[in-house]
Amino acid sequence: MPSKLDELAQEIQSIKESVGSASSTSLPPSNAVITPSRDSDQLGITSPSAVSSRSRQNAVGEPRGISALEPPVALHTPVTTVIQDTSSGPSLPRTLVVRYRNANRCYESCPLLFWTIIYVASHRYAKTKSLITFLSEEIRRQVFIALGEIPLSLSTLNAIVLICTWIFPGCRFHSDPSATLSSVTTNAALLLGLHTGRGAHPEYSHGVFQNNFTNEEATFTWAGLNIVAQRVSSFMGLPPVTSLFNQTIQNTIDGRTPFHVPSGFRILLECQKFSNHVSKIVLANLQESSGVSAHIVQVLEDEWNIVQGMICSERADDLDRFNALLVRLEIQVYYMMPAPGYSPELLKQLVLRTYNTAASVLRNVQELDRKTGFLSHITHPQMRSLVTASCVVFKVLRSSYMQFLDRKSVEATALEATLICERTSVMDGDMPLRLKALLKTFLDIYYSSTPGASWQSEEPLALNFRSRLGAGVTFDCLMAWKSDGRIKRATGQQTPNPPNENTSEETDTLLAGAVPDSLAIDWSFMDEFEWTWTPPGLAPPINLWHGMAR
Numbered sequence: 001m002p003s004k005l006d007e008l009a010q011e012i013q014s015i016k017e018s019v020g021s022a023s024s025t026s027l028p029p030s031n032a033v034i035t036p037s038r039d040s041d042q043l044g045i046t047s048p049s050a051v052s053s054r055s056r057q058n059a060v061g062e063p064r065g066i067s068a069l070e071p072p073v074a075l076h077t078p079v080t081t082v083i084q085d086t087s088s089g090p091s092l093p094r095t096l097v098v099r100y101r102n103a104n105r106c107y108e109s110c111p112l113l114f115w116t117i118i119y120v121a122s123h124r125y126a127k128t129k130s131l132i133t134f135l136s137e138e139i140r141r142q143v144f145i146a147l148g149e150i151p152l153s154l155s156t157l158n159a160i161v162l163i164c165t166w167i168f169p170g171c172r173f174h175s176d177p178s179a180t181l182s183s184v185t186t187n188a189a190l191l192l193g194l195h196t197g198r199g200a201h202p203e204y205s206h207g208v209f210q211n212n213f214t215n216e217e218a219t220f221t222w223a224g225l226n227i228v229a230q231r232v233s234s235f236m237g238l239p240p241v242t243s244l245f246n247q248t249i250q251n252t253i254d255g256r257t258p259f260h261v262p263s264g265f266r267i268l269l270e271c272q273k274f275s276n277h278v279s280k281i282v283l284a285n286l287q288e289s290s291g292v293s294a295h296i297v298q299v300l301e302d303e304w305n306i307v308q309g310m311i312c313s314e315r316a317d318d319l320d321r322f323n324a325l326l327v328r329l330e331i332q333v334y335y336m337m338p339a340p341g342y343s344p345e346l347l348k349q350l351v352l353r354t355y356n357t358a359a360s361v362l363r364n365v366q367e368l369d370r371k372t373g374f375l376s377h378i379t380h381p382q383m384r385s386l387v388t389a390s391c392v393v394f395k396v397l398r399s400s401y402m403q404f405l406d407r408k409s410v411e412a413t414a415l416e417a418t419l420i421c422e423r424t425s426v427m428d429g430d431m432p433l434r435l436k437a438l439l440k441t442f443l444d445i446y447y448s449s450t451p452g453a454s455w456q457s458e459e460p461l462a463l464n465f466r467s468r469l470g471a472g473v474t475f476d477c478l479m480a481w482k483s484d485g486r487i488k489r490a491t492g493q494q495t496p497n498p499p500n501e502n503t504s505e506e507t508d509t510l511l512a513g514a515v516p517d518s519l520a521i522d523w524s525f526m527d528e529f530e531w532t533w534t535p536p537g538l539a540p541p542i543n544l545w546h547g548m549a550r
Contacts, residue, residue: 110155112142113162120166124376129427136168143181152188154213154221160185161224164232167380169430173478178380179236182229186242194222197248197257216259223252223269230272230279231381234330235388237471239283245273267311267320271327274307278331279469286466291339294350300331318371322364326385329357333388333470336395337462344459351396351460352404358392359413361385365420375423383424383432388470390417390439391477392460397446398480399460414443442481 100106107114119135126132143163146156164178171177189195192211193204199213230243252261253269278300285292308324316324335350365386368374378386393413396402402410421436449456464479465472 106155110153110159112139112146113155113159115139115142116159116162120162123166123426132169132427136170139163140168140177147181147184151191151209152185154192154194154211154217157185157189157192157194157221157225161221161228164228165379165381169427171431172434173431176236178228178232179238182225182232183242186225186229186244189222189225192218194218194225195244195246195248197222197251216257219248219252219257219259222248223265227268227272228381230276231384233279234275234469235381235384235471235474237465237468237475239469240276240279243272243276245276249273263315264317264320267316268323270307270311271323274304275327275330278327282334282469286469289339290466291342292334292337293339294335294342294346297331297334297350301328304328304331318364318368319374322361322368325357325361325364326382329354329361329385329389329392330470332357333392333462333473336392336460336473337466347459348401348404352401354392355396355401355405355410358389361389362393362413362416362420366416369423375420378424386417386420386424387435388474390414390421390435391474393417394439394442394481395460395462395473395477398442398456398458400457401460402456411443414439414446418443438478438481445481 100109103114106117115135116139119132119139122131122135143160146152146159149156160181164181167176167178191204192209193201196204197215197219199215199218200211205211226243226245226249230240230245232238233240233243249269250273251257253266253273255261255266281296281300282292285296304327308328312321312324332350332354335347335354338347365374365378369376393410394417396405397410397414418436418439421432421439425432425436462473462476465475468475
């Protein structure tokens with residue numbers, strides 16, 4: 001029976017055949033692969049013809065061939081077969097952060113980086129989902145081991161950038177490791193002097209810190225870390241303390257570098273730099289009041305209009321404009337966290353504008369998906385932005401503002417949000433599928449609610465989690481839905497059964513036939529939001545004496 005490593009080697013070869021055909025029509029010589037590979041039909045690999053040309057070009061290529069691997073630890077097992085040289089066939093594409101084109105050199109530099117690239121490619125080019133599970137579990141274990149090494153190598157930092165961009169499928173809303181990984185790697189990058197944009201900087205090359213990377217490698221890695229750190233702080237609702245948009249970043253944005261920087265990358269940097277600016281201003285404002293002034297948000301939105309007009313010229317593509325739209329949504333969600341004394345009429349106008357932006361985000365991502373298969377390769381931060389857009393739509397759906405909107409249009413947008421979640425999923429039980437279950441459940445609650453329900457007269461505001469910045473809208477929405485679900489379930493409960501003969505326990509049961517389909521689900525998926533909020537006055541006393549409060 002073939003070992004896991006044999007299957008992994010064969011899967012990698014099949015992924016290569018699926019992706020590599022987009023860049024070359026010639027096949028490798030028969031002696032280039034030692035381990036016989038199964039054909040793509042047998043493996044169920046997605047046919048390259050079903051993937052758009054652009055998405056194939058952006059996909060990560062794989063090595064030409066790998067020999068049978070026998071030792072039990074996959075990521076520490078050497079690739080004993082020489083991978084064909086890049087001059088005679090397809091190679092790893094040189095991405096903006098990972099600068100290697102030669103697969104052998106990539107593996108020799110950092111096995112973690114090599115296998116991370118394989119893991120990212122396996123999201124869409126390996127139909128066997130066990131490969132994704134196997135790689136994600138092993139890479140998760142290895143990356144936290146690597147964090148204990150000082151100093152972290154540049155290749156390890158690049159691997160972590162990729163991991164934060166396509167996080168492990170099994171992560172949850174409350175246990176997303178991106179914040180930990182991004183903060184640790186940013187500090188590790190500072191120790192290497194990457195923030196200077198210089199390789200082998202004499203002031204940072206001493207002792208074990210012998211840096212031999214180039215200025216280009218230092219600049220792109222530093223830029224990638226800042227993009228990831230800012231996106232993570234935004235969707236987690238944390239102060240942007242690990243995002244340092246210094247002069248090195250500004251020089252990269254302005255094109256003042258001796259090497260070429262793609263315009264799309266510069267636009268993405270500008271987007272995250274402005275997002276960092278927004279977070280700092282709002283954080284300072286929230287420390288002085290319990291909300292955000294609509295005037296401050298409007299000023300930020302006007303500033304972004306000017307910046308967007310400069311960076312999104314006629315050369316900007318659809319993806320650039322989509323990233324700019326996400327920044328606009330990130331700004332406008334603060335309209336839903338107004339400071340005391342707000343004008344209800346002005347609030348209505350601003351929140352409805354926020355809803356229109358959120359709906360536009362969902363429409364744009366579907367259009368990108370039709371053109372390029374975007375949802376099949378969407379990054380984790382972009383997916384979390386779609387969560388925010390969905391929460392804005394659903395928060396308006398369960399509010400008094402529905403009287404000012406076309407109800408059927410809003411309901412259709414809400415349904416589209418659930419379909420988008422399904423298309424971004426890569427395996428059973430991952431975050432998009434769990435989000436789809438949540439959204440679909442509360443759509444059912446919305447449809448089954450009777451006219452005059454209390455929430456139908458509420459304003460769509462984020463009343464809690466103000467300290468979580470823009471992510472407070474998402475957290476507030478999820479907790480409100482959980483409360484609605486509990487109330488809805490309570491209406492279908494039977495009178496408790498009498499105690500059992502030999503026990504004092506009572507068991508509350510539900511009549512299966514009386515429970516609506518929308519409620520006969522496993523509600524444990526909502527438990528992960530319990531950590532985010534304790535009602536005022538109900539917090540237990542601080543207790544350090546073996547369970548006895550003093």
